[in-house]
Amino acid sequence: MNNLLPILQILVAVGLITLILLQQGDSGLGTAFGQDGSGSYSAKRGVQKHIFNGTIVLGVLFVILAIINLL
Numbered sequence: 001m002n003n004l005l006p007i008l009q010i011l012v013a014v015g016l017i018t019l020i021l022l023q024q025g026d027s028g029l030g031t032a033f034g035q036d037g038s039g040s041y042s043a044k045r046g047v048q049k050h051i052f053n054g055t056i057v058l059g060v061l062f063v064i065l066a067i068i069n070l071l
Contacts, residue, residue: 005069012065016058022051 044052 005065009062009065009069012058012062016055016062019051019055019058023048023055
């Protein structure tokens with residue numbers, strides 16, 4: 001168990017970093033694939049919504065693993 005927690009934390013951290021970098025700030029994920037970044041607000045749809053939700057899940061999982069690692 002002691003060897004498993006740090007490995008899980010590293011894997012979750014790498015996944016979290018990847019998802020954060022894929023979010024692309026205000027311009028949205030579409031500009032990475034050639035869509036015009038007009039700057040207007042639009043709802044998260046499709047892959048962008050899954051990336052957003054995945055970021056939240058991995059963030060919560062990372063905090064839980066960190067707390068378990070302290071105990």
